[in-house]
Amino acid sequence: MLTLLRNLLRSKIALVLIGLLILGLAAFGITDIFTPRLGNSLVRVGDRTIEARDIDREADAQIDQMNAQGGSFTRQDLADSGRLVNVIAIQVNRLTMAEYLKQKGLSPSDEAVVDQLRQLPLFRSSINGSFDLQRYQQYLNSVGQTEAEYEQLVEDQLSLVTMSRGFSGAVEPPSALSEIMAMYNGEERRIAYMLVGPDQIEDQIEPPTEEELRTFYQEQRANLLQPERRAFSIIAISPSDFIHRVDITDEEIQNEYAAQIARFSAPSTRVFESVVFEEQEPARQALGRLLADADFDQVVNSLSGQIMAAESVLRDDMTNEDLADTVFTAPVDIWSGPVELGDGRWAIINVIEETPGEAQPIENVSDVIEQELRAFKAERAYMDSLEEIDDATGSGLSLEELAEVLQSPAYSLPPVDNQGVTEDGKRNTFLNQIEGAIDYGFDLYPDETSFRQDAGDYQYIIRLDEIVEGYLPEFEEVEDRLTRALTNQKRAQALNTLATEVADRLDQGGFLTSEAETLGVEVMRPDQPVTRSTPPETGLNAHSIQSIFAAGLDESFVIPLQGGLMIGVVEAINLPDGDALRRQVAATQSQLSNVLSRELEQAMFAVAMDDVSPETNDAAIETYISDNQSPQ
Secondary structure, eight states: OHHHHHHHHTSTHHHHHHHHHHHHTGGGOOOOOOOOOOSSOSEEETTEEEOHHHHHHHHHHHHHHHHTTTOOOOHHHHHHHTHHHHHHHHHHHHHHHHHHHHHTTOOOOHHHHHHHHHHOGGGBOTTTOSBOHHHHHHHHHHHTOOHHHHHHHHHHHHHHHHHHHHHHHHOOOOHHHHHHHHHHHHOEEEEEEEEEOGGGTGGGOOOOOHHHHHHHHHHTHHHHOBOOEEEEEEEEEOGGGGGGGSOOOHHHHHHHHHHTTTTTBOOOEEEEEEEEESSHHHHHHHHHHHHTTOOHHHHHHHTTOEEEEEEEEEGGGOOOHHHHHHHHHSOBTSEEEEEEOTTSOEEEEEEEEEEOOOBOOHHHHHHHHHHHHHHHHHHHHHHHHHHHHHHHHTTTOOHHHHHHHHTOOOEEOOOBOTTSBOTTSOBOHHHHTSTTHHHHHHTSOTTOBOOOEEOSSOEEEEEEEEEEOOBOOOHHHHHHHHHHHHHHHHHHHHHHHHHHHHHHHHHTTOOHHHHHHHHTOOOBOOSSOBOTTOOGGGTOOHHHHHHHHHSOTTOEEEEEOSSSEEEEEEEEEEOOOHHHHHHHHHHHHHHHHHHHHHHHHHHHHHHHHHHHOOEEOHHHHHHHHHHHSOOO
16 A cells, blocks of 8 residues: 555645645745754755754653653663664654655744744743743753754644644545444454363373383483583672661651651641732842841832732642742741742742641651661661671681671572573572672682672672583483473374364364263353454453454364363354444544555655655764764
8 A cells, every 4th residue: 555655645646635734734834944054964854964963862852751761771772772773763754754845835934833832831831831931941951952953843843743634634534445444343253162171182192102202302302401500609788688787766766757747747837928020120129128128118119019918828729839839948037039920920928927737646657767767777787888798708708707797698509500590490589689690600710709799789799609510311310301291292282183173073064062062061152242352351362363253154263272272163243234333434434544644644755755865974873873882
């Protein structure tokens, strides 16, 4: 479809689509407001370029978004993972599409860009919701962008969004296609099935012979080969080890309670008076004079201030955040401000009185305070212990002697491979949770004890006790494992053979009830019909639903399960009609419109890439990526 639409966009019909987009942009006007930036560029698109600093800015914005969700990514991480290349590609695509639209006469006017800027929540005042020029300039400074560059970005976004909306408004899927998709989405199937498992074929499974096992042993040599493993002893210390070593007195709890009384109290009430001015400058002058002990009435009258009635407020009741911050952080009996009000005026305020909220009794919060104090003192004791650990490890003591000095146990662990897995296949969770301990341990010589190593949440000292060389177990050592594995393999093969034979008989006119009786299982029928959107909670995952809808009426399907197989037949197929079909068509049309719009956008982008032909500076891009990658 993409090729068809791409050819379509090169035809006369494209003029109609472009015309629709121009109508969509009519409110924005047609103009060109940018000045191309030249220099040592990564990419040139038309008479505009992409510089390294542009990619820096976009990459940093992406990193900020990821880190806001709990990550700790850097630009180096983006480069190492290949995502920095994606950042460059996205910018090339954006500029290419914007340049193509501009060539076709689709560029919003200066007025449209300014209007869009004024509507962005990021730049609105928290006082009255109007555009805040200071916020706008602070943002540009923070991201290292000029007004012209940011306005160009807004212009591009307006063009692209309007293009997308233009396609959505112009595309209406054919009714026949909508009906077909509606019937596809609304199709319902009634099924019957039985569950078969090992019990149904157990009498067919012969125990493996020794000859079979020895053959299987040869086939599985690569899987049976045991890697080199190493046994370690380790002391691992974390702040939690000091929790029960610290003491918390009642006096400490009382002092902390007094220091944090506001935290354990209901919100306080403040009474404040204010003087309001029409502009900021007289408010500033009034504040300065009052702080210099000038006469209150004379200051207010000379600067045309309006004295407001005193108010008693809770912070949560105040809608103006800036005013609330001023009122509830200002010292009592000292004029503060000025602060902008919601109507554009400015005020200075004086807190007359503060009434603290009722505090919870110390008995209600002492456990919380004690827990926090204990954690704080444990962390401090942990940090203080690091020097003691270093002194002890440098004294030549054995790991066991170090454990006594540090009052922390030394754990002797069974041999593990370089993934922390023992010979019986169990992962050593303790060793694996100490970051870097396994890798560091594998670099030690036999009987070598490390110095203190920092693993973030842990400080550890590790000793290599033993190296167990890799080997291939003898047949007798793994005979039981081979027996279980080969028996399971035979069982799975027998189940698959049974399923194939049953499915063949069902497809040739056999009855599911007869097959179920022969196997001694029940036939089940779901209360609700199966649809393509049946949720996984019903026990049918996407693969299961696909298998059911791949079968025709009265045909069989076989679905693998955790402990066996589901073998069933499709007993009925119902397609929506009448009102049900009309409702489904209505829901489908919007979905189809979105699909067709996306196809058109992709086709237009393909045409744009051909027509605009962005020029890439491969050497500069390679150098930029290399400069941001980890040192090799």
